[in-house]
Amino acid sequence: METNFIQISDIHHHFSNYDSLKMRLMLEEYLKELSQGTRFDFVLITGDLSDKGAGFNDEISGFLDLILSSLNLTRKDIFIVPGNHDLKRNVPRKYVIEGIKASLSKDELDEALKTEDTKGILLESFKDFFEFYKEYTEEDYPRESFHFIKTKGKCNIIHLNTCLTAYTSNEEGTLLIGRQKLIGCLSALKRDPSKINIAIGHHTIDCFHPDEITSIVANFDDFGIDMYLSGHVHKPKYHIEANVHTPYINLVSGATHSDDYAVGGFISAKVAFDSHELEVQYHKWHNVDEYWSTTNDMGRLAKSGTLKHKLKKFEKRAKQLDVSVDLTSLRDDIEDKVRIDEDEFKQFIIDFHQHPKKKGEITSYQTKQKEIEEKFDNMRCSSSFEKMFLDYAQYFTAIEEILNSTSYIEADKKEIVSELVIETYLGIHSKYDSGDVIFTTMVDAIQKQYSETLSYSPAKTRRYIRILTCWSIYDCNIFNENKVEA
Structure with a gap:
């Protein structure tokens, strides 16, 4: 240009x-x-x-x-x-x-x-x-x-x-x-x-x-x-x-x-x-x-x-923009490459909601759902990021099963993941022009906030947070900006 x-x-x-x-x-x-x-x-x-x-x-x-x-x-x-x-x-x-x-x-x-x-x-x-x-x-x-x-x-x-x-x-x-x-x-x-x-x-x-x-x-x-x-x-x-x-x-x-x-x-x-x-x-x-x-x-x-x-x-x-987000290393080598135990992941979501670090009401709202491919283009996401997202998409059903039922989590705590991810995103997205970098920075921030609260290994905690963040992208809570035209 x-x-x-x-x-x-x-x-x-x-x-x-x-x-x-x-x-x-x-x-x-x-x-x-x-x-x-x-x-x-x-x-x-x-x-x-x-x-x-x-x-x-x-x-x-x-x-x-x-x-x-x-x-x-x-x-x-x-x-x-x-x-x-x-x-x-x-x-x-x-x-x-x-x-x-x-x-x-x-x-x-x-x-x-x-x-x-x-x-x-x-x-x-x-x-x-x-x-x-x-x-x-x-x-x-x-x-x-x-x-x-x-x-x-x-x-x-x-x-x-x-x-x-x-x-x-x-x-x-x-x-x-x-x-x-x-x-x-x-x-x-x-x-x-x-x-x-x-x-x-x-x-x-x-x-x-x-x-x-x-x-x-x-x-x-x-x-x-x-x-x-x-x-x-x-x-x-x-x-x-x-x-x-x-x-x-x-x-x-x-x-x-x-x-x-x-x-x-x-x-x-x-x-x-x-x-x-x-x-x-x-x-x-x-x-x-x-x-x-x-x-x-x-x-x-x-x-x-x-x-x-x-x-x-x-x-x-x-x-x-050229910051290399090595999505292989993000999977934390051996342990992170193992297929997720779905029951353990569900328990992680429950534990995550039962130990909120952020108190007070944060209004959550959803924008009209856009095609995921358009989001990736607008946010300057790499092909490697898209592949990671598709790998994690198989676990979105487990998240929705938890959040759509009061059998696992009290009704007043259902928005904790969405609110935390949105707030983290709002605090950093304007600082970067690459969706890859924004995503990695968000995961770093959330993991740091919860590292001492959840009783999971750092590798699993990080991977679960990545999945939840990808689900928030899918659910249209984040990644709605256009970094190409900005």
Whole structure:
């Protein structure tokens, strides 16, 4: 499985000299060529659609439409954050920002945003952008949130407004992100190791105040950001942040206009979930000969034309999924391979119910029974697990004989097995993505809880618990999640 996307930045559409016009015109055809061999899933626009606060018009919308149609995408497949040229600057904004930056408090921006007057002045500058965003995407920009998350397939796209304190030139190294707002946004990310977290913003990380940089990097690490895509500097580059627990990559796109400073370019990227790798290609506009192509002049790691970056988070997940559950050893060698004495097994069930370790009422309910084969597929169970389950299925009749009669167990104790298995399952299933691993972890936990209560050998106790757990799967109490789509 893979996800492919395009990042385009710094369009500055009002800047329309010959080179810029030709670059944009040829971009449409070039993207069509790329889409012939690759199915793209979405487009990221990282700010400065406009130029010097000149506002938004139908030409900007038309240009974005051409980009999307070239990639066989629609307006539902584009994600946009503002740049410093997309806002209007005025004197009140200048004074408010100067006051915020002059404060010694690390929380000054967040505190200022809690004041309606100050927040209103800062947000007023984005009015044109907000109106354009709503008209183009048919959705309101979450202006009150400042930073927010949208989901596309297996990607969380974290939108960061890096322009909250932008108002003048040469302000790199002084910008503020609003750290309370940042962690408020990032903490909403679900801890889902199967999804990739893509943060997008206009400014590069080093445009922020040094104190802010430290916090941004730490929070990207703590909340599992896999990559940060930005623009602003009009020159493509990349940087791998290694001083973190899980290295993430900063990708910076070139510009989509041409002047004496800007390097024309954009980024295409592929997330290969099977190989746990991000593959990035930088595309460059050649002004002299007037054509687009991939480029390999982005440094040593990209000398082949493709920058490859291992997604450590997915590697960790793969190791978890590759945990070998040796179902032969689970049968505890010689004793566990002996055919079960049915009378002894029935007595085990009775003893198990007469010595509950968990007191109090736990509501038990059953979902609509699904085909066992579908459960195995959804829970990523191995063929060996399925064989073990079928071997144990012959004993389900004994369990039901016990539980369907009050001759063996008092009526008020009949739910003990189901409740214990369900509770154990609920406590661990979200931690693992393999049904084999979930099953083995459950058996470990239940055996540990009852090891000193039941007078059976450890091998028999373990096997009986496995049978009871398999019966709970059959009875539709557990294994109802879909780990494939999660």
